[in-house]
Every structure is written in structure tokens, then in C-alpha cells.
Amino acid sequence: MIASAPDYLPLGLVSFLLHFFNIFTTKSYDIKIENKYHNTILGYSCRSLFHTLMSYMNSLNDDLVIVTTPLHHTSFRNIIELFVKPKNIHIIKMNKEYNKIDSLPEVEKCDLVIVTHLFGQDMEINNFNEFRDKHNCLFIEDRVQGGHISSYSSDIFDISFYSCGMDKRPVALGGGFVNIKKGDERLSNITNFINDTTNSYRVESRCERFMFLLKKIPTYLLY
Numbered sequence: 001m002i003a004s005a006p007d008y009l010p011l012g013l014v015s016f017l018l019h020f021f022n023i024f025t026t027k028s029y030d031i032k033i034e035n036k037y038h039n040t041i042l043g044y045s046c047r048s049l050f051h052t053l054m055s056y057m058n059s060l061n062d063d064l065v066i067v068t069t070p071l072h073h074t075s076f077r078n079i080i081e082l083f084v085k086p087k088n089i090h091i092i093k094m095n096k097e098y099n100k101i102d103s104l105p106e107v108e109k110c111d112l113v114i115v116t117h118l119f120g121q122d123m124e125i126n127n128f129n130e131f132r133d134k135h136n137c138l139f140i141e142d143r144v145q146g147g148h149i150s151s152y153s154s155d156i157f158d159i160s161f162y163s164c165g166m167d168k169r170p171v172a173l174g175g176g177f178v179n180i181k182k183g184d185e186r187l188s189n190i191t192n193f194i195n196d197t198t199n200s201y202r203v204e205s206r207c208e209r210f211m212f213l214l215k216k217i218p219t220y221l222l223y
Contacts, residue, residue, distance in 0.1 A: 009166060009167055009171070009220060009223045010167075010168075010169055010171050011166070011171045011173075011220075016173075016216075016220060019173050019213055020210070020213055023206050023209050023210055023213075024206070031043070031195065031198055031199060032191075032195045035179075037181060037182060037183075038179045038180055038181045038182055039179070039180050039182065039191050040177055040178070040179050040180075041177060041178050041180070041191065041194050041195050041198060042175065042176075042177045042198075043175065043176050043177060043178065043194075043198050044174075044175060044176070044198070044201065044204070045163070045174070045175065045176050046142070046144060046161050046162060046163035046164075046176030046177075046178075047073075047075035047076065047079065047176075048176070048198075049161060049176055049177070049178045049194060049198070050075075050076060050079055050142070050161055050178075051079050051082075052193070052194050052197050052198065053140075053159065053178075053190060053194060054079050054080070054082070054083040054084075055083065056190060056193045056194070056197075057083070057111065057112065058083040061111060063085070063088065064083060064084050064085075064088060064111045064112065065084075065088040065090070065107065065109045065110050065111050065112075066080070066084050066088065066089055066090065066110070066111060066112045066113070066114055067090045067091075067092060067104055067105055067107060067110050067112070067113045067114075067137075068080065068089060068090070068091065068092060068112075068113070068114040068115070068116075069091075069092050069094065069101070069114070069115050069116050069123075070091050070092065070094065071098065071116060071118060072114075072116045072142070073116065073142070073144060076114075076116060076142055080114065090105045090107050090110075091105070092104060092105065092115075093105070094123075098118055098119070099118070099119070099121055099123060099124060100123060100124040100125075101115070101123055101124070101125050101126065102126065103126070104128055104131050107135075109135065110131075110135040110137045111135075111137055111138070112137055112138050112139075112140055113128070113131075113132075113137055113138070113139045113140065114140045114141075114142070115139070115140070115141045115142070115157075116141070116142040116144075116145075117141065117142065117143055117144075117145055117146040117147070117153065118145055119145060120145055120146075120147065121146070121147045122143070122146050122147040122148075122153035122154075123153070125153075125154050125156060127156075128156055129156065132156070138158045138159065138186070138187075139156050139157045139158050139159075140157065140158065140159045140160075140161070141153060141154075141157045141159070141160050141161065142161050143160055143161060143162055144161070144162065144163040144168065146162075149169055149170060152179065158180070158181050158184070158187055159178060159179070159180050159181070159187070159190070160178065160179045161176065161177075161178050162176055162177050162178070162179075163176045164176050164177065166216055166219060166220075167223075173212075173213065173216060174212065178194065180194075
């Protein structure tokens with residue numbers, strides 16, 4: 001696996017065509033996948049999964065305080081600004097290459113640390129267990145542009161988001177998934193909430209999926 005932001009589609013023609021055949025399957029699947037150390041929840045998009053998480057956290061505490069990297073994808077930035085007051089957003093200082101976090105800002109309180117990886121590589125992250133223990137906060141990462149495919153980029157993270165769009169790794173021509181660690185009651189509650197909420201959404205029809213795939217053909221040809 002190349003640790004870089006893709007400048008091509010990591011999807012062969014045969015795989016692309018198979019997505020059309022998948023429309024006619026009669027099989028049903030559980031969107032929650034049990035793993036040894038974490039649960040995976042499949043969703044309609046990475047941003048919808050993140051929105052669901054932030055709405056849940058906001059329902060528990062409408063005065064969330066976060067520590068976060070300075071750059072995010074537009075959707076993640078908008079979701080953060082929707083649920084977190086500007087005065088409660090504290091920006092992490094990074095190196096000039098934006099690929100390493102040396103320290104976290106000193107804050108009196110922190111509920112979430114949110115890290116977005118950039119340019120096809122995972123951030124170099126020091127040991128922040130002392131910070132996490134002090135604030136009893138959760139560490140969250142957006143690995144849409146992360147490096148190698150793995151459950152998490154670092155053991156420090158509790159929740160890891162992935163996109164499965166056309167130019168992402170892994171690619172599924174849409175959708176996304178989130179990995180949530182086991183062994184913590186808070187994380188168990190988050191897992192159940194995201195699972196139940198995503199299952200409550202209207203299921204995409206075969207016609208809608210077919211039209212979605214048709215619209216991807218010009219992009220595939222351009223690549």
C-alpha cells in the first residue's frame with residue numbers, strides 16, 4: 001500500500017463493473033462488524049458518521065471543549081463548528097510540514113482531541129497518555145487522507161473514521177466506516193448510538209444506487 005494521497009483511482013475496470021452487479025444482490029448484512037479489539041460500523045459517508053458522533057457528544061454536553069489540528073476537510077470543519085462553540089476550539093501547533101504533532105495546547109478542560117491526517121500520511125504523534133488521563137478525553141482521527149490501511153494510526157486513538165469514496169483507500173464507490181475501540185462504557189454507548197442511528201436511516205434503493213454509479217462513469221473515464 002502506497003502511503004500517499006491518490007492521484008489515480010485505486011479501482012480496476014472489472015471491480016467498477018461489479019458494483020453494478022451488486023445492485024441485484026438479495027443478501028442483507030449487519031452494518032456493525034465485531035472485531036477482537038474494536039467494532040466497525042458501516043455508514044453512508046464518513047461525514048455522516050462523524051456528524052452522528054458529534055451530535056451524540058453534544059447531547060451529553062452542549063459545552064464541548066475540543067483540541068484539534070488546524071486543517072480539516074470542509075465537511076468535518078462545518079460539523080465541528082456546528083456542535084462546538086468557537087471559544088471552546090483550541091488549535092494544535094504543528095511542524096512546518098503539517099505531519100507531526102509535538103505538543104497539545106494547555107487547557108483547563110478537554111472532551112475531545114480531533115486529528116485530521118493530511119497529504120496521504122499519518123501524523124507523527126508523541127505519547128499523550130498523560131494528557132488523556134488528566135482530562136479523561138477521547139482521541140478521534142479522520143484518516144480519509146491517512147497512510148496505510150490499518151485499524152488506527154496510533155494506539156492513542158479511540159475512534160477512527162474512514163471514507164470509501166471513489167478516490168479513497170479502501171474504495172467502495174461511496175460510503176464510509178468508523179472503528180471504535182472496545183473496553184470502555186463511553187465507547188460502548190457511542191457504538192450503540194451510531195449503529196442505531198445509522199440503521200434508522202432510509203435504505204438506498206436499487207434505482208438510486210444505479211443512478212449514483214452512472215454518474216461515476218465520467219469521473220472514472222477522466223482518471
